[in-house]
Amino acid sequence: MQTRPTPEAILAAVYTAVDRVNQTLTPERRIPKAPDTRLIGAGGHLDSLGAVNLIVETELAVEEQLGRAINLGDEKAAMQKVHPLESIATLAHYITSLLQ
Amino acid sequence: MALRCVCLSDFNVANLAGFLADLAQPPALQLIPTEYGQVLPLLLDPSAACWREKPDVTVIWTRAEAIAPSFARLLRREMSDPAALLAEVDSFADAVVGVAGRSAAVLVPTWTIPANDRGLGLLDLHPEIGIRGALRRMNARLAERLAPAKSTFLLEADRWLSLTRRPGFNPKLWYMAKVAFDNEVLRLAAQDIKAAVRAVRGEARKLVLLDLDGTLWGGIVGDIGWESLVLGGHDPAGEAYVEFQHRLKALTRQGVLLGIVSKNEESVALDAIDQHPEMVLRRGDFAGWRINWGDKAQNIVDLTAELNLGLQSVVFLDDNPVERDRIRQAIPEVLVPDWPADVLRYPLALVELSCFDVATLSREDRERTALYQQEQQRQVEAQRIGSFDEWLQSLNMVISIEPLAAANLPRATQLLNKTNQMNLTTRRLSDADLWSWSQQSGHRCWTLRVDDRFGSSGLCGFLSVAQEDHQLRIVDLVLSCRVFGRKVEETMLSTAVAWARGRNLATVFAVYLPTPKNKPTLGFLLRSGFVSDPKASAFQWDASQEYPVPTQVTVNQSNQDSSDLRPSPGIAKAAPA
Numbered sequence: 001m002q003t004r005p006t007p008e009a010i011l012a013a014v015y016t017a018v019d020r021v022n023q024t025l026t027p028e029r030r031i032p033k034a035p036d037t038r039l040i041g042a043g044g045h046l047d048s049l050g051a052v053n054l055i056v057e058t059e060l061a062v063e064e065q066l067g068r069a070i071n072l073g074d075e076k077a078a079m080q081k082v083h084p085l086e087s088i089a090t091l092a093h094y095i096t097s098l099l100q
Numbered sequence: 101m102a103l104r105c106v107c108l109s110d111f112n113v114a115n116l117a118g119f120l121a122d123l124a125q126p127p128a129l130q131l132i133p134t135e136y137g138q139v140l141p142l143l144l145d146p147s148a149a150c151w152r153e154k155p156d157v158t159v160i161w162t163r164a165e166a167i168a169p170s171f172a173r174l175l176r177r178e179m180s181d182p183a184a185l186l187a188e189v190d191s192f193a194d195a196v197v198g199v200a201g202r203s204a205a206v207l208v209p210t211w212t213i214p215a216n217d218r219g220l221g222l223l224d225l226h227p228e229i230g231i232r233g234a235l236r237r238m239n240a241r242l243a244e245r246l247a248p249a250k251s252t253f254l255l256e257a258d259r260w261l262s263l264t265r266r267p268g269f270n271p272k273l274w275y276m277a278k279v280a281f282d283n284e285v286l287r288l289a290a291q292d293i294k295a296a297v298r299a300v301r302g303e304a305r306k307l308v309l310l311d312l313d314g315t316l317w318g319g320i321v322g323d324i325g326w327e328s329l330v331l332g333g334h335d336p337a338g339e340a341y342v343e344f345q346h347r348l349k350a351l352t353r354q355g356v357l358l359g360i361v362s363k364n365e366e367s368v369a370l371d372a373i374d375q376h377p378e379m380v381l382r383r384g385d386f387a388g389w390r391i392n393w394g395d396k397a398q399n400i401v402d403l404t405a406e407l408n409l410g411l412q413s414v415v416f417l418d419d420n421p422v423e424r425d426r427i428r429q430a431i432p433e434v435l436v437p438d439w440p441a442d443v444l445r446y447p448l449a450l451v452e453l454s455c456f457d458v459a460t461l462s463r464e465d466r467e468r469t470a471l472y473q474q475e476q477q478r479q480v481e482a483q484r485i486g487s488f489d490e491w492l493q494s495l496n497m498v499i500s501i502e503p504l505a506a507a508n509l510p511r512a513t514q515l516l517n518k519t520n521q522m523n524l525t526t527r528r529l530s531d532a533d534l535w536s537w538s539q540q541s542g543h544r545c546w547t548l549r550v551d552d553r554f555g556s557s558g559l560c561g562f563l564s565v566a567q568e569d570h571q572l573r574i575v576d577l578v579l580s581c582r583v584f585g586r587k588v589e590e591t592m593l594s595t596a597v598a599w600a601r602g603r604n605l606a607t608v609f610a611v612y613l614p615t616p617k618n619k620p621t622l623g624f625l626l627r628s629g630f631v632s633d634p635k636a637s638a639f640q641w642d643a644s645q646e647y648p649v650p651t652q653v654t655v656n657q658s659n660q661d662s663s664d665l666r667p668s669p670g671i672a673k674a675a676p677a
Contacts, residue, residue: 024115024117056272
């Protein structure tokens with residue numbers, strides 16, 4: 001049976017993804033690494049390409065660091081009451097729910 | 101200010117923006133946005149918005165199936181005419197060649213297919229139906245067609261795919277955002293684009309300074325003697341050191357100089373270099389050395405100055421992390437790569453460096469170490485003879501002056517872009533821009549070659565002038581430090597004055613634009629005989645007076661130019677070929 005990753009490990013994987021996405025962005029557009037950083041929607045840091053980048057990089061980071069394959073770009077993610085990409089905290093929370 | 105990069109592509113390249121802007125890897129490039137999928141319309145429309153931005157570099161990155169319908173048919177496993185495939189490549193190449201003058205460099209990544217696509221398996225290299233076979237022919241054809249184009253270069257994209265640890269193609273990036281390559285591929289692409297820009301701007305590193313013990317060979321020569329060094333033989337580390345030396349020697353054939361900065365007894369270290377049977381690099385392969393117990397940072401500064409190079413030209417390789425850190429702290433201009441602890445990785449670590457990439461490779465580049473050694477012989481001779489004039493006379497210098505032409509344009513551009521000390525205005529131009537400038541009415545450019553009894557210094561001078569009413573303005577006065585101070589610079593002024601006199605112009609003038617590095621130019625102008633304004637920024641010669649060719653040199657003026665010159669003592673026409 002797989003052990004459940006800690007919230008800290010999940011947040012670390014998300015931050016790894018944010019670091020990688022930031023490399024694709026010019027300095028003025030980079031995303032702050034903080035749980036309350038808004039990602040999409042009003043006041044969000046990401047455009048549609050940035051959102052795709054974060055989905056891809058988060059999936060890869062979770063697989064590398066936590067050994068689990070997840071899908072953040074499917075219909076289930078889009079249908080959540082609170083969109084997973086609303087903020088870094090909601091993204092980490094959604095990943096936690098997927099890994100349970 | 102960031103240089104501007106326009107990228108024309110049939111897929112979304114917006115992710116390149118951050119990698120290109122990264123200041124940690126100079127130069128920072130600003131990506132000019134264009135709509136993807138508009139490659140040919142943008143290539144064929146010189147008035148398109150992206151060209152109005154006056155990009156410094158153009159990247160044209162396409163997928164083979166988007167450019168060549170015949171290749172798209174092959175991907176669908178349909179039959180495709182090989183001749184039609186190459187004709188489609190030719191058509192694309194023609195469009196690329198057409199934009200060659202719109203930026204200082206045009207970079208075209210080669211076509212690829214994802215490494216995990218097995219294609220036709222056993223038949224994938226088949227000459228008629230194989231997909232990879234077709235792709236290789238397309239890339240080879242593209243390389244042939246682009247080779248003659250000025251400042252246009254292919255970038256090997258397959259290398260990026262093979263270096264990344266992640267699959268080069270990410271389906272989510274493609275289907276959700278039309279990004280054709282994983283971000284790791286884009287990161288590597290940005291590195292190569294920047295290396296290409298540095299190469300085109302003449303910013304390649306020119307001098308590798310090497311430690312000895314633990315770097316060029318295994319063991320401490322002062323302790324164990326050269327006979328016991330780990331070098332060659334049936335030993336993994338010994339073989340790796342030999343291979344590393346071979347790779348260093350190969351660098352010298354592309355114009356990079358080698359030097360030694362080592363804490364050792366000089367006689368002991370040189371004895372090892374001369375005597376060890378497995379040494380690949382011998383004393384003659386090094387342009388200079390500082391082998392002593394002094395501070396390596398000071399030794400690097402001294403040796404670099406002796407070789408008339410700037411510290412921004414230097415790469416320092418040392419197995420000792422403490423010494424590397426010292427140099428990084430003391431001389432930030434010097435590139436000090438992290439160096440592997442495992443000697444077996446040394447050869448690869450060297451060839452992974454992109455700092456030696458150059459846009460052209462001239463005969464002078466290939467022979468640079470020999471040129472420096474000749475210079476050292478001249479200096480020895482100068483000390484022996486004593487009198488400077490006597491020594492100059494003894495050199496039997498012949499200066500060959502030729503108009504700018506296709507054959508000497510690449511070296512002239514290289515000289516213009518690399519020379520700092522003897523450079524009147526330090527303007528930097530691409531091949532295409534320099535040629536275009538030289539063709540304008542009233543403009544004239546010459547190159548100078550210098551030969552003497554020790555050998556040839558190669559093409560080492562560049563002079564350009566522009567007629568302005570009744571005056572002649574010297575626009576570029578550029579001379580390699582290899583020959584500076586040997587009356588070549590006076591010969592350049594003489595050439596300009598003779599040209600003005602041949603056109604009955606009243607004066608010849610030069611405006612000195614100071615930079616942190618071109619003070620030697622000012623020093624020369626102040627003692628040149630040209631009359632200076634009070635601020636010592638403009639210098640003038642009355643063209644009714646001849647400016648004689650120095651008596652220590654013989655000038656060969658090419659036939660093409662000689663009709664433009666009023667005969668002047670010391671100027672002899674070159675013998676017809």
